[in-house]
Amino acid sequence: MVDKVYIDNPGALKIDLMLRGIRLDGALEGHGLFKGRAGNGVDIILPNDALVNVPCGDEYTLASPYLLHSSGKHYTITAPKDGRGVPVKVVKPPSFYSEYTTTGKAFSDIATLHGSYSAITPKPVCELFNENAECRYCAGGFDKVDANPVIYTVDEVLETAEAILKEGTSDIIYLSMGYSDCDDGGIEFLAPYIVAIKKHFRCLVAVEALPPKSNKWIDETYGLGADSVLYNLELFDKELFETICPGLAKTIGRNRYIEALKYAATLFPNGTVASHLIVGLEPPGSTRQGIDMLTSMGVVPILPIYRPQPGRALRIEPLTTEIIIPVYRHLYKAVKENEINMLWVRDISVVTTPSEGRALIGEESKGLTSLYEQFYKTKLGAKTAWGLSTLRRKLRVKDTKGLVDSSKN
Amino acid sequence: MGVKIDRRPIWLLLALKGLRTFFFIAIFAAFLYVVWMPLPDGLTPEGKNAIAIFLLCLVFWVSNIIPLAVTSILAMVLVPLLGVMPRDVVYGLFGNEAVFFILGAFILAGAVMHSGLSNRIALAIMERSGNSPKGLLLRIYLLAAILSCFMSEHAVAAMLFPIVFEIAKGLELRPGKSGYGKLLFLSLAWGCIIGGIATFLGGARVPLAVGILKETTGATIGFFEYSVAVMPIAVIMLAIGYFVLTRSFKCEITSVAKAHAVLEKRIHAMGKVTYNEYAVGAVLILTIIAWIIWGHSRGLATIALFSVVVLFILKLVRWKDIEEYVNWGIILMYGGAIILGTALEQSGAAYWLADRLVGGWITGPLLAVAFFSFLTLLFTIGISNAAVIAILLPVAIGLTSSFGMNPTVVAYAIAVPAGLAFCLPMSTPANAIIVASNYISVRDMAKIGIIMSLCAWIVFNLVARYYWPLVGIQF
Ligand code: SF4
Numbered sequence: 001m002v003d004k005v006y007i008d009n010p011g012a013l014k015i016d017l018m019l020r021g022i023r024l025d026g027a028l029e030g031h032g033l034f035k036g037r038a039g040n041g042v043d044i045i046l047p048n049d050a051l052v053n054v055p056c057g058d059e060y061t062l063a064s065p066y067l068l069h070s071s072g073k074h075y076t077i078t079a080p081k082d083g084r085g086v087p088v089k090v091v092k093p094p095s096f097y098s099e100y101t102t103t104g105k106a107f108s109d110i111a112t113l114h115g116s117y118s119a120i121t122p123k124p125v126c127e128l129f130n131e132n133a134e135c136r137y138c139a140g141g142f143d144k145v146d147a148n149p150v151i152y153t154v155d156e157v158l159e160t161a162e163a164i165l166k167e168g169t170s171d172i173i174y175l176s177m178g179y180s181d182c183d184d185g186g187i188e189f190l191a192p193y194i195v196a197i198k199k200h201f202r203c204l205v206a207v208e209a210l211p212p213k214s215n216k217w218i219d220e221t222y223g224l225g226a227d228s229v230l231y232n233l234e235l236f237d238k239e240l241f242e243t244i245c246p247g248l249a250k251t252i253g254r255n256r257y258i259e260a261l262k263y264a265a266t267l268f269p270n271g272t273v274a275s276h277l278i279v280g281l282e283p284p285g286s287t288r289q290g291i292d293m294l295t296s297m298g299v300v301p302i303l304p305i306y307r308p309q310p311g312r313a314l315r316i317e318p319l320t321t322e323i324i325i326p327v328y329r330h331l332y333k334a335v336k337e338n339e340i341n342m343l344w345v346r347d348i349s350v351v352t353t354p355s356e357g358r359a360l361i362g363e364e365s366k367g368l369t370s371l372y373e374q375f376y377k378t379k380l381g382a383k384t385a386w387g388l389s390t391l392r393r394k395l396r397v398k399d400t401k402g403l404v405d406s407s408k409n
Numbered sequence: 410m411g412v413k414i415d416r417r418p419i420w421l422l423l424a425l426k427g428l429r430t431f432f433f434i435a436i437f438a439a440f441l442y443v444v445w446m447p448l449p450d451g452l453t454p455e456g457k458n459a460i461a462i463f464l465l466c467l468v469f470w471v472s473n474i475i476p477l478a479v480t481s482i483l484a485m486v487l488v489p490l491l492g493v494m495p496r497d498v499v500y501g502l503f504g505n506e507a508v509f510f511i512l513g514a515f516i517l518a519g520a521v522m523h524s525g526l527s528n529r530i531a532l533a534i535m536e537r538s539g540n541s542p543k544g545l546l547l548r549i550y551l552l553a554a555i556l557s558c559f560m561s562e563h564a565v566a567a568m569l570f571p572i573v574f575e576i577a578k579g580l581e582l583r584p585g586k587s588g589y590g591k592l593l594f595l596s597l598a599w600g601c602i603i604g605g606i607a608t609f610l611g612g613a614r615v616p617l618a619v620g621i622l623k624e625t626t627g628a629t630i631g632f633f634e635y636s637v638a639v640m641p642i643a644v645i646m647l648a649i650g651y652f653v654l655t656r657s658f659k660c661e662i663t664s665v666a667k668a669h670a671v672l673e674k675r676i677h678a679m680g681k682v683t684y685n686e687y688a689v690g691a692v693l694i695l696t697i698i699a700w701i702i703w704g705h706s707r708g709l710a711t712i713a714l715f716s717v718v719v720l721f722i723l724k725l726v727r728w729k730d731i732e733e734y735v736n737w738g739i740i741l742m743y744g745g746a747i748i749l750g751t752a753l754e755q756s757g758a759a760y761w762l763a764d765r766l767v768g769g770w771i772t773g774p775l776l777a778v779a780f781f782s783f784l785t786l787l788f789t790i791g792i793s794n795a796a797v798i799a800i801l802l803p804v805a806i807g808l809t810s811s812f813g814m815n816p817t818v819v820a821y822a823i824a825v826p827a828g829l830a831f832c833l834p835m836s837t838p839a840n841a842i843i844v845a846s847n848y849i850s851v852r853d854m855a856k857i858g859i860i861m862s863l864c865a866w867i868v869f870n871l872v873a874r875y876y877w878p879l880v881g882i883q884f
Binding site: 220 | 422
């Protein structure tokens with residue numbers, strides 16, 4: 001059963017690859033493109049243009065039924081036991097990964113490209129690690145507990161954003177934040193970065209932070225220029241949330257996550273408020289309940305698949321693609337039923353997006369939907385999204401004193 | 410944190426934004442239509458253009474769609490551009506005495522406030538009010554009125570507001586519910602409004618009216634002469650105001666003993682009277698005496714500016730301190746209004762307009778005073794009082810010339826009621842300030858404000874009819 005492969009269905013193949021990873025053909029071992037990919041994976045474009053970040057080099061991937069071959073510049077994924085294969089493209093790491101800021105910091109340390117978006121963490125520190133209360137699955141590299149943590153300056157982040165946008169693949173910059181003991185969920189710290197990026201570039205900015213104590217900070221987040229916001233609940237099951245995310249459960253609490261998401265969904269444009277629910281950390285039924293609750297509030301659930309790490313085997317076993325596919329189908333249906341815009345959360349290499357779930361129920365995007373999807377992938381589409389988002393903010397935000405003003409100095 | 414989110418539907422927000430653009434296009438189209446339309450009988454081309462500019466400014470002043478000062482700048486630009494008056498004359502009018510008097514008055518008031526003198530006087534007077542609620546009310550009312558005779562009523566309201574607010578809190582009055590709370594804040598606003606009409610210093614309206622009057626007719630009104638004419642109106646209105654106030658809301662407390670603790674704390678925090686306070690007080694008193702004695706011969710602005718120089722020679726203020734108190738927007742607004750008024754008068758447009766609008770049925774001075782004072786009181790409910798003067802005075806002066814009426818009278822008939830705005834928060838900053846306290850609602854204010862406006866109209870006309878001839882103001 002475990003050896004069932006999905007070579008013919010790109011939607012299911014994406015999930016299966018994310019879950020089980022890929023092995024490399026002998027000829028590719030040691031190839032520059034794949035060196036040191038353990039923990040990071042390799043970005044591959046499947047036949048339906050779906051981008052997927054496939055684990056490769058990690059121990060558990062050695063059992064994967066999939067093998068990546070190359071002949072010249074062409075790549076194929078095959079399932080040796082099954083004998084079939086599909087042509088794929090391997091995405092080269094962006095060229096800015098090998099470049100540095102003027103202060104000598106590697107861009108690859110500051111930002112990570114995930115397809116249509118790039119994530120920047122100006123302060124890669126999470127205070128929960130200090131108290132041994134971190135989320136047990138956390139693999140964000142936030143554990144560098146240090147008296148003088150690295151904090152990238154606004155200028156360094158701006159240089160990085162410029163390099164990302166020049167590369168041309170990402171048009172959304174995600175600014176993320178670990179836990180810090182404050183009422184604002186980290187937005188006060190991120191404010192100068194958001195404002196500076198908005199001031200210098202015509203790109204969309206998403207903020208991945210922690211729910212602030214009061215909704216005023218959510219208003220502030222929108223007013224500052226964030227086009228999207230993510231408060232990642234990660235687990236819907238209350239008890240598992242408390243066990244796996246003890247720090248967040250104690251300091252913020254599940255209820256506040258839900259309240260903040262609900263409020264943000266009334267403020268931000270449709271489809272731009274999202275929350276992660278990690279598939280594999282709780283029973284699928286619980287994830288489905290989470291999907292229902294989030295979508296009923298207008299929040300887009302983003303479902304990353306848990307990738308086990310040494311010493312952190314939290315996965316609900318057995319986790320197979322057969323178990324996961326119905327969850328993604330449910331995700332697509334719930335998002336569609338609640339009329340949530342699927343254009344924002346798209347082309348992400350590390351998750352199957354709601355719109356990609358469409359392929360799993362055998363539906364195709366047609367007519368206007370397909371036109372919109374194609375349009376927003378173009379440069380003009382990205383500019384239009386930016387323009388509409390900016391216009392909306394101009395109409396909605398009446399008073400921009402406070403944090404916004406501080407940027408004008 | 411300072412972000413406010415407008416949650417109305419996006420289509421509505423878009424429509425409102427579009428409406429603004431549409432509004433500007435429509436207004437400028439109408440403006441161009443008036444400029445290009447055939448010349449009406451009895452009007453010069455300059456007069457027609459002056460009317461076009463006047464109508465444009467009228468819409469902008471009334472709608473407040475752009476700041477009042479910017480509308481005035483627009484008038485300054487359009488008058489020479491459309492050939493109504495040469496540009497050297499236009500910009501020369503900006504150097505009008507009224508404009509410099511306002512500047513001097515702002516600086517003097519700024520010095521008084523900066524020194525802390527006004528605050529100390531206010532606290533000292535209130536502190537001596539005893540324990541009777543009505544006594545405290547009367548002190549606040551009269552104090553606001555008296556201070557507004559010497560400095561801008563807006564500044565007085567802003568200065569006394571925090572003190573009254575603390576008193577209300579000290580007395581544990583419930584915002585929106587307490588009758589005495591409403592009385593305290595209304596007495597503050599009404600005192601400022603009524604006191605503000607008594608002298609040239611209460612607001613910059615009177616100097617503006619005098620500026621327009623002087624540029625268009627050559628006539629003027631002196632500092633002392635004005636107060637002699639208007640003081641009875643202020644006194645009668647103060648009495649009526651107190652009567653209306655004390656009957657409109659129930660006073661639910663019997664003692665204001667707790668208020669004294671608040672006042673004492675503030676007085677204590679101020680320390681001893683400083684040299685600066687004495688000196689600024691002396692300069693202010695000498696300035697007022699000089700205005701009364703030499704106002705006519707030397708000019709009010711000259712005296713005001715001389716006092717300003719003295720303040721700096723004596724190092725009583727620094728320019729940095731003063732800049733906070735000088736409202737350059739008002740100064741620009743007044744300069745533009747004077748230019749527009751002069752353009753209407755000199756091009757013959759004011760006379761033509763008045764003749765067409767009301768010439769047929771306003772046949773005598775008394776009717777003119779009754780009509781314009783009523784119109785002013787009506788306009789001033791919703792429009793800035795300076796804008797009301799800028800709109801009505803040139804037209805009214807145009808009318809007076811048709812039946813040989815003294816233009817000074819009509820200047821009074823507009824300048825004085827323009828200050829008597831009791832009804833709404835947008836009528837005058839004093840009202841807006843007290844509504845911000847949450848102790849008084851717009852409804853409460855409007856309900857009794859209408860009664861006060863009506864009384865103001867009757868009192869003004871009675872004083873004009875029976876008292877002014879006694880002090881030499883002939884119709
Ligand atoms: S909040 Fe949890 S998931 Fe986020 S960085 Fe901290 S430990 Fe990791």
